[in-house]
Amino acid sequence: MIPGQKISNSERKSFIAAIDGLFLKLELSYHYQFYKVFGTDDKLTEAKKLWAESLKKYPSDCISSAVEMVIQSNDYLPTLTEFLKACSKSMGSINIPTPQEAFIEAQKSSSPRDSYPWTHPIIYWAGKETGWELINSSKDTNAFQAFAKSYMRLAKEIKTGKNFEIVSKSNNEIIEPLDIELFESLRKKHGL
Template sequence: MQDSNSLIHQVAQEIAASQNNSTTAAGQANPHQQGQQRAEQERPTPGDGHIDAINQVFALFRINYHNQYYAAFKDTELLNQARRLWLNSLAQFAPETILRGARTVIEESEYLPTLHRMIRACQGDPSKIGLVDAHQAYVEACRAPSPKAAHNWSHPAVYHAGCASDWYFLASNSEKIAFPIFERHYLKLCERVMNGAVLPAPNIPALPETIETPLSKEENVKRMEELRKQLGL
């Protein structure tokens, strides 16, 4: 039987292959399917760091939730299936964020966490650092007038998520199609901010240092006469 690392490497390759297949079929899909395919294409592929993080997480759970752990994962096959699922679902987070989430649930809960609880722990609480929830950010991005960079954003992450999603894509597709794309980019930016990153402010077009006032008719005539004299006309 394959060991857990081999199985997890295999699922990482399967995820990459499915993304390539989605890319090939994208030109033949309807808008809803294209939205789903775009979401799949933008789903991060797990790397070695993610594999190590998942293995560490399950080791921590085994130590802290000993009886619950062995009751939930009665055999190696079931355990490996859980690892594959968690690797696929948590690949959107950096490995250090996954480990931080595991430590959070261990400190806060006496019970072995579900995958949903783990995802929420990895996302953290963005509101503590001024970040609105993903849907509120999506509505703000869609309603912001142009030029987008000049809008008074609740947080730069909303603006950068809009840029990453493509403003035209957001404006020309329904929420059902566009929101999952925006949400993925926004949560990734929230993760970076919560890990200490400082996002640049929107690039607001600079106003000219001086504003030229058009010359009056009399001033134009006067300048033309001076130009004629200089040219000897």
């Protein structure tokens, strides 16, 4: 989450549910270690706050997939640092920006967008799918949600092996010189 950026109630609820689910799954998977580290309600509450603050830049889907990845690969309760690395991996080894970072990049982009130097092509495709007018409208609070939904769907497609490329229209157009003789004949014909 970028400082100063507002999030919707549904997104906030989804994030809180992801943090609660994370701790529930860690508790069930690493029972004794979990209670040794987060044994009291105060410790658990403080840990949830710390982890939520550290994980706020990741979408709830990313957190959910990261906890599954950690449980399958770690014999011991993961540290916050290990979990942050798992979240980065769950965004994919494809090394894409977080949805918030991608949204800001899409807002800052300029036309022609197919020639803009994107960090990753899926930002362009998510923006195109969402609609540039919606992304750039400051009055629409649903713009980020719509963008993030498209972005995460495209990120999943990348994980399955789909390749996204941006074909610049301006590079493909062959500009032919104007026919000067045609212009001269038209001038004579119309008396110009």
